[in-house]
Amino acid sequence: MNLMPNVPAIDLYFGPTLLAPNIAYLASSPEFSIDTSQTNKVWTVRAAGSGTAGTAIATYDGVNTLNTGRKYTGFAMGYNGLAGTTEPRRPFISFFYTK
Numbered sequence: 674m675n676l677m678p679n680v681p682a683i684d685l686y687f688g689p690t691l692l693a694p695n696i697a698y699l700a701s702s703p704e705f706s707i708d709t710s711q712t713n714k715v716w717t718v719r720a721a722g723s724g725t726a727g728t729a730i731a732t733y734d735g736v737n738t739l740n741t742g743r744k745y746t747g748f749a750m751g752y753n754g755l756a757g758t759t760e761p762r763r764p765f766i767s768f769f770y771t772k
Contacts, residue, residue, distance in 0.1 A: 674701040676750045677764060680730065682721035683749055685766075687735075688713030695721045696749075709739045718749045718766050731764040744772040 675683045675696040685693040685702065688711050693702035714735045719727040730753050751764035 674746065674748050675699065676748055677718075677730070677753060680720060680753050683730070684719050684721050684723070684727075685747065685749070686717040686719065686725070687711070688715060689725055691725075704744075707739070709741050714739065716747070716766055718764070720753075731766045733766045733768075735768075743770060745769060746771050
C-alpha cells in the first residue's frame, strides 16, 4: 500500500526482484508470493519506473520477519526527501501480520 503523499507511484522490490510495480498513492497492489529462501531479503521502495538503479526511497532488512505460509500487509509511508533517524515523517516501509 502506498501512503507516501509526495510520491505519485512506487515500485516494491524484495532483493533484486520487482514484486509490485506502479502502486499509485493511496492504492494497493494485488497479492503476491515471495521466495523466503532468497539470500537478499531487503525490501526496497523506489519511485515507479526507476528500476533497480533508481534511488531507494525506503529500505527494510526483512531477514528476521519472514515466515513461510503467512500473510502480511506492507505499508510504504512518510515523505520522500525527509531524512534522518529522528524525523518522524521520514519514509519507511512497515509490515502488519494479517494471517
